Amino acid sequence: xxxxxxxxxxxxxxxxxxxxxxxxxxxxxxxxxxxxxxxxxxxxxxxxxxxxxxxxxxxxxxxxxxxxxxxxxxxxxxxxxxxxxxx
Numbered sequence: 418x419x420x421x422x423x424x425x426x427x428x429x430x431x432x433x434x435x436x437x438x439x440x441x442x443x444x445x446x447x448x449x450x451x452x453x454x455x456x457x458x459x460x461x462x463x464x465x466x467x468x469x470x471x472x473x474x475x476x477x478x479x480x481x482x483x484x485x486x487x488x489x490x491x492x493x494x495x496x497x498x499x500x501x502x503x504x
Contacts, residue, residue: 434483436461436471 436458440447450457458468470478 432462432464433467433470433479436463436467437479437483 439461440450440457446457454472455468458471463471467482469475470482
């Protein structure tokens with residue numbers, strides 16, 4: 418086996434919520450995101466749709482994407498840090 422095993426990140430609203438909460442709570446991760454947003458978003462298994470929402474700073478789109486089937490959200494507030502990414 419090569420290196421430590423990375424935990425499996427969920428896909429979907431939970432991965433977006435995990436990403437946003439992690440960015441908000443981990444200064445080192447935020448700095449990595451600001452330097453290399455695509456790499457950090459890939460680490461969290463964000464879908465292309467979720468990446469676009471984050472990069473464009475679409476607060477309403479992010480809020481909608483975070484909603485669970487029952488309309489609740491694991492994230493109470495969304496602050497947007499748009500960082501341009503060239504695809």
